[in-house]
């Protein structure tokens with residue numbers, strides 16, 4: 001056990017798991033998914049999915065991890081169900097795919113930090129050209145992957161825990177200040193209305209499906225990241241309250257990011273919100289202009305801090321993404337931790353090269369495939385992200401809840417949860433978790449998955 005490492009404290013685990021959850025998913029992806037999904041109706045669905053479907057899956061993941069003290073593949077073996085190791089392997093695959101494109105976007109964020117430092121606010125209007133520059137973005141991506149590997153190689157408490165504890169709260173304070181500023185801008189209320197007043201006619205199956213994918217992606221669920229982090233947690237910790245705190249933190253940051261972005265978008269577009277195209281460029285195209293309005297000095301300070309903290313938020317997520325295949329390699333394949341870290345980081349960086357070239361540089365990867373009834377071809381990066389976030393993660397969640405309820409069995413799951421939660425047995429919470437894990441999660445997630453293939 002000692003050689004695997006552990007979280008030093010309760011707050012350390014929560015900070016690290018919340019650090020995994022809070023990342024580009026909340027600040028970069030959530031606002032543009034909301035914009036593309038028609039606004040508040042998407043937000044409502046996302047919130048519902050987080051509480052009803054994702055929370056029980058999160059509890060199950062942490063319980064499996066803590067019970068077995070193993071990586072996501074080994075965990076299923078340790079519980080006595082080696083046939084279910086495929087589920088862990090699917091998680092490792094999802095982790096590799098997600099990190100491969102996530103690292104590219106993290107490279108954009110880090111690059112924007114440097115642009116803001118130089119006071120280049122015009123970059124917002126040149127975003128399309130900016131991401132075409134594969135040499136530059138590739139170099140930032142390499143720096144990012146290097147930093148991720150460096151932290152992961154330091155082990156669980158030394159690297160991951162320490163970094164998360166300082167950076168998460170700082171980011172939160174900056175976002176809250178920006179929300180307050182956003183509210184004072186002209187047209188702010190139009191943005192807030194788009195974000196918070198639902199128009200249910202905007203809902204179609206694709207929106208449901210992407211809200212679900214977003215919920216899983218944002219909470220780092222369905223691929224064993226929380227089995228892995230759960231494996232470093234001590235027995236006297238309350239899994240339910242930890243999972244609740246992680247979920248609430250993640251949702252709050254996403255919610256605040258939206259509350260910051262839509263008034264900004266409304267301000268920059270002078271209230272013509274419906275003309276705004278969302279997409280992956282949303283924050284990168286919008287924010288530099290907002291920071292410019294602060295004046296040169298303050299603009300540089302706020303702009304650079306924002307993108308630096310965004311990069312750090314991404315870093316605490318990439319760390320958890322890399323930790324999954326690394327834990328697998330260390331525990332199952334018996335590879336030395338340092339070796340595993342660097343080898344896997346290099347492989348994932350290479351897997352990410354087509355995604356790097358899919359944003360205008362290579363016509364082949366930039367309009368890779370036409371699918372899901374869309375007339376416009378989808379680029380390679382979006383394809384990888386759709387497969388991993390919208391399909392593999394909810395499928396993983398479906399199977400993890402099924403596994404918890406019917407294979408490992410409910411009473412074993414409950415037994416594990418009850419350690420660190422003395423009054424759990426017979427409580428409302430236990431009933432809720434049982435109901436969701438046995439019926440709601442596997443059935444609803446299963447149906448949605450089947451409808452998408």
Ligand code: PHE
Pocket residue numbers: 020021022023024025026098216217218219220221223225317318320321
């Ligand atoms: N939750 C992270 C984010 O929102 C991404 C992530 C997904 C991290 C899956 C780990 C596992 O940015």
